[in-house]
Amino acid sequence: MAAARWLLFKALGAVFVLWAVTTLIFFGIRMIPGDPAEAILGGPGSQASAEALAQVRADYGLDEPLLVQYFMQLGRLLQGDLGDSYSMQVPVSSLLAEQLPPTLVLAFLALVLAWVVALALASWSMLSGRGAAVISSGLEIAGAAVPHFWLATVLIVVFSVNLGWLPPVNTGGVDGLVLPVVTLALPLAGFLGQVMRESMLNAATSPFALSARFRGETERGVLFRHSLRHAAIPGIALSGWAFGSLISGAVVVETIFARPGLGRTLLRAVTDRDIPLVTGVALVAALAYVVVMALSDIAERLADPRVAKR
Amino acid sequence: MTLLDSTRSRIRNRGAHNGNRRVGAVEFIAAAVALFLLAAALFPSWLAPYQPLAINPADAFQAPSPDHWFGTDESGRDIYSRVIFGARESLLIGAAATAIGVGLALVLGALAGLGGRLLDFGVGRLLEVLFALPGLLLALVFIAIAGPGVVTTTVAVGLSTAPGYARIIRGQIIQVRSSAMVEAAVVLGRSRAQVLRRHLLPNALAPVFVIGTLGVGQAVVWAASLSFLGLGEPPPAAEWGAMLSAGRTYLTTAWWMTFFPGLFIVLTAAASTVLGRGLQRRAVS
Numbered sequence A: 001m002a003a004a005r006w007l008l009f010k011a012l013g014a015v016f017v018l019w020a021v022t023t024l025i026f027f028g029i030r031m032i033p034g035d036p037a038e039a040i041l042g043g044p045g046s047q048a049s050a051e052a053l054a055q056v057r058a059d060y061g062l063d064e065p066l067l068v069q070y071f072m073q074l075g076r077l078l079q080g081d082l083g084d085s086y087s088m089q090v091p092v093s094s095l096l097a098e099q100l101p102p103t104l105v106l107a108f109l110a111l112v113l114a115w116v117v118a119l120a121l122a123s124w125s126m127l128s129g130r131g132a133a134v135i136s137s138g139l140e141i142a143g144a145a146v147p148h149f150w151l152a153t154v155l156i157v158v159f160s161v162n163l164g165w166l167p168p169v170n171t172g173g174v175d176g177l178v179l180p181v182v183t184l185a186l187p188l189a190g191f192l193g194q195v196m197r198e199s200m201l202n203a204a205t206s207p208f209a210l211s212a213r214f215r216g217e218t219e220r221g222v223l224f225r226h227s228l229r230h231a232a233i234p235g236i237a238l239s240g241w242a243f244g245s246l247i248s249g250a251v252v253v254e255t256i257f258a259r260p261g262l263g264r265t266l267l268r269a270v271t272d273r274d275i276p277l278v279t280g281v282a283l284v285a286a287l288a289y290v291v292v293m294a295l296s297d298i299a300e301r302l303a304d305p306r307v308a309k310r
Numbered sequence B: 001m002t003l004l005d006s007t008r009s010r011i012r013n014r015g016a017h018n019g020n021r022r023v024g025a026v027e028f029i030a031a032a033v034a035l036f037l038l039a040a041a042l043f044p045s046w047l048a049p050y051q052p053l054a055i056n057p058a059d060a061f062q063a064p065s066p067d068h069w070f071g072t073d074e075s076g077r078d079i080y081s082r083v084i085f086g087a088r089e090s091l092l093i094g095a096a097a098t099a100i101g102v103g104l105a106l107v108l109g110a111l112a113g114l115g116g117r118l119l120d121f122g123v124g125r126l127l128e129v130l131f132a133l134p135g136l137l138l139a140l141v142f143i144a145i146a147g148p149g150v151v152t153t154t155v156a157v158g159l160s161t162a163p164g165y166a167r168i169i170r171g172q173i174i175q176v177r178s179s180a181m182v183e184a185a186v187v188l189g190r191s192r193a194q195v196l197r198r199h200l201l202p203n204a205l206a207p208v209f210v211i212g213t214l215g216v217g218q219a220v221v222w223a224a225s226l227s228f229l230g231l232g233e234p235p236p237a238a239e240w241g242a243m244l245s246a247g248r249t250y251l252t253t254a255w256w257m258t259f260f261p262g263l264f265i266v267l268t269a270a271a272s273t274v275l276g277r278g279l280q281r282r283a284v285s
Helices: A002-031 A036-040 A050-061 A068-079 A090-126 A129-143 A149-163 A175-202 A207-214 A220-254 A262-272 A277-305 A304-308 B002-013 B020-042 B078-115 B118-129 B136-146 B150-177 B179-186 B190-229 B240-250 B256-285
Strands: none
Touching: A002 A068, A002 A277, A002 B118, A002 B136, A090 A175, A090 A220, A090 A262, A090 A277, A129 A175, A129 B190, A129 B256, A149 A175, A149 A220, A149 B190, A149 B256, A175 A220, A207 A220, A220 A262, A220 A277, A220 B136, A262 B136, A277 B136, A304 B136, B002 B240, B020 B078, B020 B179, B020 B256, B078 B118, B078 B150, B078 B190, B078 B240, B078 B256, B118 B150, B136 B150, B150 B179, B150 B190, B179 B190, B190 B240, B190 B256, B240 B256
């Protein structure tokens, strides 16, 4: 019963977020000077004729009052119709269905790699006395200061241009995935590692760890049997946020490595000011965020029974 | 309990506090980097050997050498000089974006923290929605609506950082509002305006300096990312983002065109992170 209520609550939250994203974009567009009909025909440079503009206005319902347009759009959205892309003249939903999987694969692999690297670094810094301070400050700086485009540049120069081990752009094969995944994962690993280290430190200094040491547990044993679980908790809690930041990082990474995906689609839509496509990508990203947040909620309950009792 | 405390401090000393000395050294380097960047922004001609826009086609695509420390670009312009001359505009963009972000966050945070339960609820839901479009996504959606360009990019970066800051500021205001200090002031019969001016505002503004220092580096990185994607200032301006976007075409043949402007962005962000964290630690202790 509690589970059903929780699910309903989350679903309502998701619907609210999707509605709000649509509404913000819809009215945001209307606040900016400029004719949407002109944008559909290729922007102010296109010199569209008055008849063509009138035709487009009629086709897209742009001559209706604003509120009517708004409710028409919400109605279409409820039926799963995201409209047609201005620049490509195909349904947004089919474009999204095509572009979502490569991005999900990329983001998921990067999240996994970031977790592995972060856990390894955090554990290592707990065991090694001298490296710890250096690692912790290094991680913090790297996570915050190394942008994806720069890391990608360095990786391409080292591994593609000089060593020739991996292709600099997407070839469709698995080897084309390595550099993009590493580029996305490393800065994230910096963030996660920092947080995990902090949480492990708290666990290692808590009374239960002390009593484990009194029972004769080794430092290594305290780490693996006690602290590690605590490192996972903030890591899981941050994963929803991390997934979102991976999707926004995917815009840069997909562009550099010429990979298909949601990020590159969004960038093209932004440059073309293709509003239905931008709205569609934003909705998918927001929905993914809400879903991943819910999943990380569940995972947090599994990893830490105390959360469920709160 | 003392035993527990001593174990705790022994283990803790392995980590962050192991020395304040080491952290001090890092902070010192960060301050030096920040000073250098400021000098480049204020007096670029003192530091740069060439003019940032001087073309010299004979010297195009030179790799880094003693003559051209960071190499040259497709028109033979000296990258090092361009990076130095680019500091002013890039830092200005970062500072302006942070100011916009913090300004918006102050308004939202104050509305939520002081405006009563209904406003707090409304602002909270709005922030939730904005959080669902994290990082660059919100900025990109804004640029799609407002059109590309330097000004929009700057506003977009400010806008997309605002939700995170607003949450911090709201938390701070709520914490101060329920503190003993404010309670005492109310009991003493101080008016709302007095409590607001004497207690709430100064304390709510305390984290703003930390956020601002940390934020400038982050804003420079995000603005550069947007420029790199071709949405900021167009080349051949000597601005870091514009240089990145120009270098992207030649990534595999002339890596230095992207690497060195990027390196300065990393340095800016790293310096601002280190200094910001330093301020934060000091504010906490």
